[in-house]
Amino acid sequence: MIEFRKDYFADERDDDLNEIGKPTQRQDALGHVTGRSPYFDDHLFDGLLHIRCVRSPHHHARVRRVDISEAERMPGVVRIVLGKDVPHNLNTLLSLLDFGLDDEPLISDKKVSYKGEPVAAVIAESERQARDAVAKVRVDWEELPAVLDVEDAIKPGAPVVNEVYPGNRFVYHGKYDHQKLRFGDVEAAFAKADRVIEGRYQMSPIEQAPTETCGAIAAPETNDRYVVYTSTQALFFSLDTTSKLLKVPSNRLHFIGGTVGGGFGGKVDSLHEPMAVLGTMLTGRPCKYTFDRAEEMQVGAPRGAERWYLKDGVMNDGRIVARKFIGYFDSGAYTRLSSYAIIKGVGHLPGPYTIPNVYADVYCVFTNRTPATAMRGFGITGVDFAIESHMDKIAHELGIDPIEFRIINAYRDGDMKAHRRLAKNTALIECCHVAAEKAGWSLSPAARQASSLRDGGGARAEIPHTVTDEHGRVEGYTAGSYAQKKRPGGSRPQGTSGPAGPVAAQRDSIAVTPSASSPSFDAPPRPAPQPAASSPPRPAAVSQPERPAEQRRVTRFSSISGLRRR
Amino acid sequence: MPVKVESFDSLDGAARALSAARSARFLGGGTLLMRAVNDGDQSFDTLVRAVDPASRQVRSEGDGVTIGAGVTMAEVVAHRDLSFLAPVARVVGGPAVRNMATVGGNLFASSPYGDFTAALLALGARLELVGQGGRGIEIDEFLRDRERYVGSIVRTISVPRPRDPGAFRFAKVSRIKPKGIALLTIAAYLPQSAGRIRGARVAYSSMGPRPLRATAVERALDGQYLDAATIEQAAAVACDGIEPHTDGLASAWYRREVAAVHLKRLLTGERR
Amino acid sequence: MARKPLQFHLNGSEKAVFVEDGQNLLDVLRRGVGDLTPKYGCGQGACGTCTVLIDGEPHLSCLTLAETVEGRQITTTAGLAQGADLHPLQKAFMDNFAAQCGYCTPGMLLAAKALLDRNPNPSREDVVEAISGNICRCTGYEPIIDAILEAAKSRGFRQFG
Numbered sequence: 001m002i003e004f005r006k007d008y009f010a011d012e013r014d015d016d017l018n019e020i021g022k023p024t025q026r027q028d029a030l031g032h033v034t035g036r037s038p039y040f041d042d043h044l045f046d047g048l049l050h051i052r053c054v055r056s057p058h059h060h061a062r063v064r065r066v067d068i069s070e071a072e073r074m075p076g077v078v079r080i081v082l083g084k085d086v087p088h089n090l091n092t093l094l095s096l097l098d099f100g101l102d103d104e105p106l107i108s109d110k111k112v113s114y115k116g117e118p119v120a121a122v123i124a125e126s127e128r129q130a131r132d133a134v135a136k137v138r139v140d141w142e143e144l145p146a147v148l149d150v151e152d153a154i155k156p157g158a159p160v161v162n163e164v165y166p167g168n169r170f171v172y173h174g175k176y177d178h179q180k181l182r183f184g185d186v187e188a189a190f191a192k193a194d195r196v197i198e199g200r201y202q203m204s205p206i207e208q209a210p211t212e213t214c215g216a217i218a219a220p221e222t223n224d225r226y227v228v229y230t231s232t233q234a235l236f237f238s239l240d241t242t243s244k245l246l247k248v249p250s251n252r253l254h255f256i257g258g259t260v261g262g263g264f265g266g267k268v269d270s271l272h273e274p275m276a277v278l279g280t281m282l283t284g285r286p287c288k289y290t291f292d293r294a295e296e297m298q299v300g301a302p303r304g305a306e307r308w309y310l311k312d313g314v315m316n317d318g319r320i321v322a323r324k325f326i327g328y329f330d331s332g333a334y335t336r337l338s339s340y341a342i343i344k345g346v347g348h349l350p351g352p353y354t355i356p357n358v359y360a361d362v363y364c365v366f367t368n369r370t371p372a373t374a375m376r377g378f379g380i381t382g383v384d385f386a387i388e389s390h391m392d393k394i395a396h397e398l399g400i401d402p403i404e405f406r407i408i409n410a411y412r413d414g415d416m417k418a419h420r421r422l423a424k425n426t427a428l429i430e431c432c433h434v435a436a437e438k439a440g441w442s443l444s445p446a447a448r449q450a451s452s453l454r455d456g457g458g459a460r461a462e463i464p465h466t467v468t469d470e471h472g473r474v475e476g477y478t479a480g481s482y483a484q485k486k487r488p489g490g491s492r493p494q495g496t497s498g499p500a501g502p503v504a505a506q507r508d509s510i511a512v513t514p515s516a517s518s519p520s521f522d523a524p525p526r527p528a529p530q531p532a533a534s535s536p537p538r539p540a541a542v543s544q545p546e547r548p549a550e551q552r553r554v555t556r557f558s559s560i561s562g563l564r565r566r
Numbered sequence: 567m568p569v570k571v572e573s574f575d576s577l578d579g580a581a582r583a584l585s586a587a588r589s590a591r592f593l594g595g596g597t598l599l600m601r602a603v604n605d606g607d608q609s610f611d612t613l614v615r616a617v618d619p620a621s622r623q624v625r626s627e628g629d630g631v632t633i634g635a636g637v638t639m640a641e642v643v644a645h646r647d648l649s650f651l652a653p654v655a656r657v658v659g660g661p662a663v664r665n666m667a668t669v670g671g672n673l674f675a676s677s678p679y680g681d682f683t684a685a686l687l688a689l690g691a692r693l694e695l696v697g698q699g700g701r702g703i704e705i706d707e708f709l710r711d712r713e714r715y716v717g718s719i720v721r722t723i724s725v726p727r728p729r730d731p732g733a734f735r736f737a738k739v740s741r742i743k744p745k746g747i748a749l750l751t752i753a754a755y756l757p758q759s760a761g762r763i764r765g766a767r768v769a770y771s772s773m774g775p776r777p778l779r780a781t782a783v784e785r786a787l788d789g790q791y792l793d794a795a796t797i798e799q800a801a802a803v804a805c806d807g808i809e810p811h812t813d814g815l816a817s818a819w820y821r822r823e824v825a826a827v828h829l830k831r832l833l834t835g836e837r838r
Numbered sequence: 839m840a841r842k843p844l845q846f847h848l849n850g851s852e853k854a855v856f857v858e859d860g861q862n863l864l865d866v867l868r869r870g871v872g873d874l875t876p877k878y879g880c881g882q883g884a885c886g887t888c889t890v891l892i893d894g895e896p897h898l899s900c901l902t903l904a905e906t907v908e909g910r911q912i913t914t915t916a917g918l919a920q921g922a923d924l925h926p927l928q929k930a931f932m933d934n935f936a937a938q939c940g941y942c943t944p945g946m947l948l949a950a951k952a953l954l955d956r957n958p959n960p961s962r963e964d965v966v967e968a969i970s971g972n973i974c975r976c977t978g979y980e981p982i983i984d985a986i987l988e989a990a991k992s993r994g995f996r997q998f999g
Contacts, residue, residue, distance in 0.1 A: 568858070568859060568860060569859055569860030570840065570859050570860075571840075571859045571860060571903065571905065573905070593903065596901045596902060596903055596906075597883050597898075597901050600862060600900070600901040600902070600903060601881065601882045601883060601901060603860050603862070604862065604881035604882070604900060604901075605881070605882075613860065613903070615903070615906075640895075659883070659971055660886060660896075660949070660967075660968075660969070660970045660971015660972065661895075661896050661949065661952065661953075661967070661968060661970075661971060662883075662886060662889050662896040662897050662898045662949070662971050663883055663898065663971055665892075665895045665896060665897055666883075666897055666898065666901060666902070744966050744967065744970050745970050
């Protein structure tokens with residue numbers, strides 16, 4: 001049951017919406033209830049071939065030899081594909097956005113770094129025949145020590161999971177082995193805080209588990225094109241990735257998707273489309289490549305594990321004056337989208353609260369686990385769990401009502417956030433009010449009268465003097481572009497298809513510009529512990545405070561490519 | 567190798583074919599074996615099946631009921647002579663699984679399946695195998711060395727009917743509501759005489775690779791009144807001699823921790 | 839590989855196909871006779887996406903050896919509507935927004951039909967039990983349950999059968 005609380009922020013909008021708030025039939029509902037919605041596998045092709053992969057039983061192993069001689073003679077086998085058959089057998093998904101280095105083969109031929117990593121693909125007349133032939137491929141494995149924990153993976157001497165990043169850490173901005181956030185001076189604030197409260201939180205990987213497993217069917221089309229029916233959630237991503245891996249111009253790829261049997265983020269990794277098209281290129285026949293359920297669970301990329309250490313400096317009256325994060329994202333064996341999840345996550349810190357001193361070091365760590373990818377709000381979910389758990393812990397230790405504790409620290413319109421954007425359209429306080437009301441939770445009159453529209457901005461809009469550091473500096477990567485490794489002559493790596501350099505020079509770092517206001521690491525004036533009921537109401541539309549001119553030049557996060565010019 | 571299917575109109579014919587083939591399996595309801603076929607299991611190349619109406623009969627005789635091994639869980643739920651087993655069959659899978667899964671197949675199910683077999687074990691069932699006359703074997707003996715019987719066909723399962731229906735208790739523990747795979751199952755048969763438990767049989771499934779008896783618990787219960795003190799003593803030895811396993815549903819540690827809790831709830835009659 | 843002739847009734851029409859040894863019913867329905875309404879979800883009996891009715895009772899087509907349905911009546915979602923008239927369950931699923939990605943919907947509809955054919959006045963618990971073998975990953979169980987209860991109440995249900 002949806003309830004619209006139009007009493008909140010009523011003067012910020014015209015209540016003249018025609019669709020929102022009224023049920024509207026989905027355009028695909030009739031197809032769904034008649035079973036006619038066309039999922040990728042609902043396309044029948046004569047002579048369809050089936051692709052199944054030979055997968056690593058080990059978390060980490062060198063591939064000494066792949067012997068396909070017996071498998072090739074199995075009934076129904078049309079072709080066995082190895083890494084050498086992939087035209088450009090190295091990719092990273094976000095290379096399309098010029099973010100990160102190619103680090104993952106489509107079919108591995110030297111080494112496997114997670115359980116289930118493919119080392120060969122059998123193409124056969126039937127699925128069963130493909131399975132039977134897979135069982136006959138002999139792989140000579142040299143098992144290597146595996147590392148399955150993020151903190152173990154970054155210890156000196158840990159097994160190297162991903163040779164492109166020998167420190168088992170993604171390189172940010174070509175400079176650092178982690179993503180930094182520096183806002184104010186947490187250490188000074190800890191020294192002045194009444195209490196310093198620490199916590200450790202972690203989240204296991206979560207499988208998206210769509211009822212339709214990931215897959216794609218490719219077939220030769222007229223005009224020398226390939227048609228691809230796919231379950232992808234990211235059609236052009238998959239198309240471009242296929243184009244890059246197979247060195248096929250994208251105008252020869254005709255991708256058809258749109259009907260997805262549940263995705264939840266798990267259908268963006270573009271593993272199936274290139275394999276299906278490659279099969280079709282090599283055999284001239286329609287090819288289907290799909291996960292079975294066991295593969296979907298073991299090999300399909302989950303939401304990655306996260307571990308967070310939080311350290312808060314708090315005053316006895318409930319104000320948080322400093323918050324420090326050390327975070328580890330378990331990216332699994334390859335980058336996929338975890339590097340980006342961290343950019344997004346760090347932009348979200350320290351949660352929906354105005355805290356004058358914030359520090360974060362967040363690591364994208366490679367381990368011998370299944371590569372992680374997107375899932376509903378990834379980059380945010382894990383750290384929000386950590387933040388809100390920590391908020392409860394602090395409220396408990398200070399003896400303050402947990403909802404009131406949130407209201408005290410909630411950001412308000414006009415506050416400066418740690419990533420140097422002014423908060424607007426904030427509504428945490430009002431959410432707390434409604435949540436408390438629904439739960440029959442009584443709040444103090446002061447908490448009830450607090451508002452997102454009041455007590456924000458002013459000194460709270462200022463960027464504090466910020467202490468910076470070179471901690472975690474790495475060499476060998478070109479500063480000025482994302483983790484683009486130095487190469488002789490400075491040429492771009494072969495085969496990458498992202499936009500070339502012009503924007504790269506601006507993508508320097510999250511360089512912190514001290515504000516024009518007087519340096520200070522004291523907490524800026526805060527609302528009274530119990531927000532003052534007597535404060536004059538601010539106008540509903542908060543006027544943006546004047547920002548120092550130099551601040552406008554600061555590059556800022558965007559939600560897609562990591563950075564953009566403001 | 568593609569799977570070959572051989573069909574027979576009697577269990578005896580199927581049993582002969584099964585013993586002649588080197589790597590054949592007998593297909594019951596398909597919920598275990600067709601899954602293996604779909605997975606491309608390379609350990610067998612032949613499915614032997616029988617369309618024998620006798621294997622789907624339920625006969626009530628004396629103090630017990632004889633159930634054909636091909637009787638499905640749905641048929642157990644519906645049969646008036648099997649009302650004491652209906653609550654057990656009802657928690658096996660959803661309706662579609664119950665229309666397919668058979669009592670005989672359940673005897674061969676590995677953890678986390680095999681809840682029904684735990685009930686049969688607690689009740690002290692006897693099995694009749696095709697081709698071994700009417701001798702029959704104790705379910706305990708069958709389970710002890712179950713792999714030996716993979717090439718055999720179970721014809722019937724004879725279950726003593728509990729004289730006091732309240733003496734048989736069963737709990738399937740799952741994390742998923744309304745139902746999911748068991749992380750452990752407990753079945754207990756606690757007949758009483760003059761108020762004291764005589765001949766307790768307590769069985770677990772999913773507390774090891776196959777359903778097994780909790781003999782320490784049985785010893786703690788036998789000869790005692792089913793009171794708070796006895797229940798405490800039984801719960802204290804819930805995992806004595808048991809080595810639970812770790813799988814995707816629960817760790818060995820977790821199973822050991824919660825087994826006593828669930829045993830206690832079962833014995834006190836607490837419903838959750 | 840041996841190929842065996844198989845005859846059965848699909849949504850009232852007679853079908854005759856050759857099946858391969860070990861082939862499951864889901865594969866025969868989809869590739870053999872071209873009824874794409876039952877879906878593959880797991881191949882393990884865990885998700886209910888491939889549910890079909892065999893002689894009116896729900897079965898998992900992925901775990902049904904195809905040759906065991908000789909002579910039997912199979913109902914799939916393709917057989918629910920009568921011409922342009924949707925089955926009351928289909929209409930109720932639309933009206934109650936009981937389908938999101940739509941992939942579990944055919945299996946849900948058939949599990950629900952099996953229930954209502956047997957029990958025209960089910961309780962909410964009966965409905966929950968009837969669909970307990972069918973997974974919806976878009977978390978739409980409440981609208982699905984509402985839809986099934988609404989279909990049971992609708993006048994059209996009994997006429998449809």
